[in-house]
Amino acid sequence: MTSRTFEQGTDGRPGAEARHGDRPRGEARCGERTLADLTPSATAQVVSVSVPGSPAVARRLADLGFTPGAKVRMLRRAPLRDPLIYLVKDYEICLRRAQASCVNVVAVDR
Amino acid sequence: MVPLHPQRCADEPDLLRWVIPADLLDSVGVVAAAPPPLAGLLADGTLAELRLEPAAVVTRLGPRRSWIDQGPRVRGALHAALGEPDGWHVLPDSGAWAGEAVLRTLAQQLLDGPVGQFAAAHGGRIDLVEARDDVVTVRLAGACNGCPAARSTLHGQLERRLRQRYPALRAVVDEPTRSIRPAPR
Amino acid sequence: MSSSCHESGQPAAPMTQLPQVALVGAPNAGKTSVFNALTGLNAKTGNYPGVTVSRFAGTCRVGDRRFAVEDLPGSYGLDPVSLDEQVLVDALDGNGMRAPDALLIVVDATTLRRSLGFVAQVLARGLPSCVVLTFTDELLRRQGAVNVDALSQALGVPVVAVVGHRGHGLAELREQLLDWRDWPTPVIPPPVDPGERDAWVESVLSYAGYRAAQPHGHTRRLDAVLLHPILGTVVFFAVMVLFFQTVFTLAAPLQGGVEAFFGVLSGWVSVHVTNPWLSGLLGDALIGGVGGVLVFLPQIMLLFLLISLLEGVGYMSRAAFLMDRVMGRAGLEGRAFVALLSSFACAIPGIMATRTLPSARDRIATMMAAPLMTCAARLPVYVVLIGLLVDPTATFGPFGLQGLVMFGLYLLGAVSAMLAAWAFKKFGDRRGQPTPFYLEMPPYRLPAPRAVLLAVWGAASSFLRKCSTIIVATTMVLWLLLNLPLHSTEQLQAAGVDTADSAAVSAHVVDHSYAAEVGRLVAPVFDPLGFDWRINVGVLSAQSARETFVATLGQVAAAEDPEEPGDALRAMTYSDGPRAGQPIFTAPTIAALLVYFAFALQCVATVGVIRRETGTWRWPLVAFGYLTVTAWLLAYLARTVTAVFVG
Numbered sequence: 001m002t003s004r005t006f007e008q009g010t011d012g013r014p015g016a017e018a019r020h021g022d023r024p025r026g027e028a029r030c031g032e033r034t035l036a037d038l039t040p041s042a043t044a045q046v047v048s049v050s051v052p053g054s055p056a057v058a059r060r061l062a063d064l065g066f067t068p069g070a071k072v073r074m075l076r077r078a079p080l081r082d083p084l085i086y087l088v089k090d091y092e093i094c095l096r097r098a099q100a101s102c103v104n105v106v107a108v109d110r
Numbered sequence: 111m112v113p114l115h116p117q118r119c120a121d122e123p124d125l126l127r128w129v130i131p132a133d134l135l136d137s138v139g140v141v142a143a144a145p146p147p148l149a150g151l152l153a154d155g156t157l158a159e160l161r162l163e164p165a166a167v168v169t170r171l172g173p174r175r176s177w178i179d180q181g182p183r184v185r186g187a188l189h190a191a192l193g194e195p196d197g198w199h200v201l202p203d204s205g206a207w208a209g210e211a212v213l214r215t216l217a218q219q220l221l222d223g224p225v226g227q228f229a230a231a232h233g234g235r236i237d238l239v240e241a242r243d244d245v246v247t248v249r250l251a252g253a254c255n256g257c258p259a260a261r262s263t264l265h266g267q268l269e270r271r272l273r274q275r276y277p278a279l280r281a282v283v284d285e286p287t288r289s290i291r292p293a294p295r
Numbered sequence: 296m297s298s299s300c301h302e303s304g305q306p307a308a309p310m311t312q313l314p315q316v317a318l319v320g321a322p323n324a325g326k327t328s329v330f331n332a333l334t335g336l337n338a339k340t341g342n343y344p345g346v347t348v349s350r351f352a353g354t355c356r357v358g359d360r361r362f363a364v365e366d367l368p369g370s371y372g373l374d375p376v377s378l379d380e381q382v383l384v385d386a387l388d389g390n391g392m393r394a395p396d397a398l399l400i401v402v403d404a405t406t407l408r409r410s411l412g413f414v415a416q417v418l419a420r421g422l423p424s425c426v427v428l429t430f431t432d433e434l435l436r437r438q439g440a441v442n443v444d445a446l447s448q449a450l451g452v453p454v455v456a457v458v459g460h461r462g463h464g465l466a467e468l469r470e471q472l473l474d475w476r477d478w479p480t481p482v483i484p485p486p487v488d489p490g491e492r493d494a495w496v497e498s499v500l501s502y503a504g505y506r507a508a509q510p511h512g513h514t515r516r517l518d519a520v521l522l523h524p525i526l527g528t529v530v531f532f533a534v535m536v537l538f539f540q541t542v543f544t545l546a547a548p549l550q551g552g553v554e555a556f557f558g559v560l561s562g563w564v565s566v567h568v569t570n571p572w573l574s575g576l577l578g579d580a581l582i583g584g585v586g587g588v589l590v591f592l593p594q595i596m597l598l599f600l601l602i603s604l605l606e607g608v609g610y611m612s613r614a615a616f617l618m619d620r621v622m623g624r625a626g627l628e629g630r631a632f633v634a635l636l637s638s639f640a641c642a643i644p645g646i647m648a649t650r651t652l653p654s655a656r657d658r659i660a661t662m663m664a665a666p667l668m669t670c671a672a673r674l675p676v677y678v679v680l681i682g683l684l685v686d687p688t689a690t691f692g693p694f695g696l697q698g699l700v701m702f703g704l705y706l707l708g709a710v711s712a713m714l715a716a717w718a719f720k721k722f723g724d725r726r727g728q729p730t731p732f733y734l735e736m737p738p739y740r741l742p743a744p745r746a747v748l749l750a751v752w753g754a755a756s757s758f759l760r761k762c763s764t765i766i767v768a769t770t771m772v773l774w775l776l777l778n779l780p781l782h783s784t785e786q787l788q789a790a791g792v793d794t795a796d797s798a799a800v801s802a803h804v805v806d807h808s809y810a811a812e813v814g815r816l817v818a819p820v821f822d823p824l825g826f827d828w829r830i831n832v833g834v835l836s837a838q839s840a841r842e843t844f845v846a847t848l849g850q851v852a853a854a855e856d857p858e859e860p861g862d863a864l865r866a867m868t869y870s871d872g873p874r875a876g877q878p879i880f881t882a883p884t885i886a887a888l889l890v891y892f893a894f895a896l897q898c899v900a901t902v903g904v905i906r907r908e909t910g911t912w913r914w915p916l917v918a919f920g921y922l923t924v925t926a927w928l929l930a931y932l933a934r935t936v937t938a939v940f941v942g
Contacts, residue, residue, distance in 0.1 A: 056374045057731045063372030063416075064733055065409040067493050079524040080620040085736055089409040090507040092736035094616050096623070099731050111490045113498035115449055118482045126482060129449070129502050181483030189491060270444045277502060 035100040038074035044105035046070045051102045065089035066103045112192040124171040132165040132278040137200040145197035147187035156180050162200050165278030214241040216275050225267045244280045313363040320401030322369035323737050325429035329401050330366040331749050332465050340757050348382045357469045373416045377730040378655035397423040397475040404434040405508045411496040415485035423478045425471055426454045437508035446503035451481035511738040521613055531617045542598050542640045549593035557586030584770030591643050596755050598637050598644040603750035607742025612734055625713040626720030628732050631661045638668035642901045654730040662905055663918055664716035666896050669708035672841040676892050679845050684885040707893055776810040810835055824930050825884035827869050837897045882941045887934035894926035
């Protein structure tokens with residue numbers, strides 16, 4: 001079963017890696033914000049994680065701590081505005097915009 | 111979802127103690143009625159008994175069943191049932207089984223039993239001062255008083271055994287107010 | 296079963312009969328230092344069958360009992376998103392190798408809230424498990440707390456706190472290992488449903504009295520500078536210049552020392568071994584070959600010293616963060632930068648540095664690109680050829696033209712390396728899915744000296760053990776090709792060679808060697824590039840190591856005009872064929888040669904180290920093939936274009 005999920009993602013996103021550096025693909029629905037939209041030192045709460053065509057990547061983002069309800073704080077951006085560093089579940093993790101835009105969030109008051 | 115996790119009960123393999131937040135359900139006693147998913151498990155014999163204890167739900171497995179098979183179902187039912195705390199009806203235990211008395215009784219049992227014996231074997235004694243607000247206060251006497259090993263004895267034996275029976279335990283302190291913190295190894 | 300072939304050198308009881316204990320955990324959890332602490336120097340590096348994933352296995356002795364300990368690839372979860380993680384899951388399943396008997400789950404106490412999700416996934420597999428809690432000292436220092444006994448109760452498995460670099464808790468961990476058959480298991484496996492799992496984690500943490508560590512003050516303050524958009528970039532380049540300088544400059548005298556030592560050794564052989572042929576075989580081929588291997592050692596050890604220091608301190612993640620966007624253009628990630636940078640000094644340590652990349656696909660792409668970076672061995676070749684091509688007084692604006700051409704060649708190497716990485720990443724292995732990029736930013740820590748030394752030792756010993764045979768053997772074969780058949784003194788005199796002049800003798804021997812025959816045989820291949828058979832011999836002998844080209848050409852030229860080898864080269868003419876009588880070293884030919892050297896994989900040691908790191912002959916052959924073909928095509932292009940300009 002595990003080896004199946006490993007290969008499943010291939011079909012869904014051919015060449016997705018090559019496009020990493022570019023702006024996130026238009027999967028963020030209007031009105032809902034993603035982690036990639038946060039500005040440094042903004043805090044938000046994860047609503048859902050959706051990676052079209054790649055359930056394994058979605059599960060990995062959850063393994064990294066981006067689970068519904070988790071509080072995430074954006075810490076900083078790299079010099080060329082990508083990748084980004086977040087504080088989640090008491091530790092710091094760096095994501096590329098492409099992955100950060102798969103995590104849907106709502107703003108919370110600090 | 112309500113935070114919860116199961117722990118085995120020392121000598122009774124058919125009992126499982128589900129640790130839940132201490133402030134969720136504050137009565138102590140046999141559960142007479144629970145929200146439907148859990149009530150269903152009682153009705154079909156998966157569970158034989160359901161008790162509320164401080165910071166825990168204790169479930170007794172029905173005959174000829176195993177936790178490995180039934181555990182996930184019970185867990186799912188508990189999650190659903192704890193989502194509606196108002197659906198729980200508990201027959202409160204009489205007298206001694208209320209709140210602090212439980213903690214006091216459990217602590218005294220341990221001091222009279224294995225932990226006390228351990229202290230006595232080393233020429234010392236541990237007295238129970240009080241049990242309040244989920245904190246147990248004790249007094250070290252005899253060879254225990256001032257003995258560096260006494261801390262680890264207290265920690266390793268009393269606190270561990272006590273917490274197993276009473277998950278809401280916050281700390282065991284020795285008089286006057288020295289708190290036991292986990293020591294780096 | 297299949298693992299036995301990798302431990303063939305194992306003494307005493309075969310490892311396969313020992314209880315197998317595997318370490319699992321997140322990449323930064325301190326798995327390696329626990330592994331090192333348990334196995335010491337008894338660890339061996341190999342490859343998992345059929346994949347380019349390194350395998351670390353060793354033995355641990357507790358009293359009179361021994362355990363086979365394996366450090367499985369690090370991961371944040373058991374749903375694999377990379378080849379390495381697939382290996383981890385296969386290893387846990389016993390898929391293609393023996394499944395472990397027991398697991399040590401290594402968990403960083405300061406990231407417990409995230410890590411327990413991983414622990415839940417591992418415990419759900421039902422193998423006897425023990426949680427090894429690392430960095431508890433740091434947790435306490437940062438005002439965090441956790442009750443180890445309560446954590447053990449809540450998880451239902453033993454928990455041992457270990458402070459790896461101090462050795463605290465290791466005795467307890469060894470004791471625990473003895474009881475692995477009796478380790479308690481969770482009465483119910485932790486939940487699989489993500490919501491239930493989160494609830495389980497929170498409950499376990501609260502039962503264990505967990506208080507998260509406060510943000511690390513030093514880290515916050517340092518990151519404000521080191522990750523600052525401008526300051527951080529400046530510091531990064533300063534660190535990289537220092538890094539490169541150390542690997543390049545500091546290693547040079549050490550390498551010179553190694554070379555000098557072997558020079559003396561082979562000189563001693565040529566004095567004491569009277570049979571000239573045997574003395575050549577011993578002195579030049581064997582000692583030269585061993586020296587050719589050992590000469591890389593200072594660089595490898597320095598590079599790994601620096602890498603493990605930067606890694607141990609936590610700067611490597613920061614460097615990767617700063618460079619990720621740039622490397623992303625080539626389809627690589629930030630961590631590949633260091634490997635490519637080191638390849639400017641030498642591709643061998645650079646290829647070994649790809650071990651720091653978490654994804655096998657990235658490792659392959661970087662290894663395929665690394666030989667294109669302009670390594671130190673190309674420098675003497677470039678110096679000689681540019682000296683022939685460009686007038687030293689010519690300038691372009693304020694810059695000397697020679698320097699500009701040299702800079703252009705370095706740039707050509709870097710750009711084509713990036714292009715190659717991009718191409719291999721895009722078209723290479725289409726089976727695996729693209730690995731998402733994520734990188735933990737650990738707090739700055741003081742590296743443990745033991746871990747640093749072990750990393751240096753591991754790199755050096757694996758290079759020596761695994762590569763030396765390949766490199767020495769190939770050097771010997773090349774030497775034999777260049778020096779056979781044998782020529783007696785009479786034969787030499789009959790051919791009109793002054794036997795007292797050793798340069799003339801060796802020139803004659805090379806000219807009439809099997810290699811020369813091969814050189815003439817491949818003449819049709821290199822003819823379009825304008826190479827004559829003598830250059831072909833040079834190119835062929837450079838196949839073992841590029842700098843040999845200079846020596847070979849020097850020999851040939853010196854034979855004709857010992858006073859001014861440069862003039863001799865310039866005056867060299869084609870000896871046969873349609874171009875007979877025309878000068879060889881014209882601008883188009885030199886341009887073709889420069890481009891050929893910029894691309895061709897003329898380094899036996901690089902081939903050997905790619906074989907070693909990937910565990911298969913496939914990748915070294917691919918690298919050799921694609922680089923040689925590209926070199927030829929682009930050299931042809933360079934010759935044609937230059938010919939058009941020069942007229």
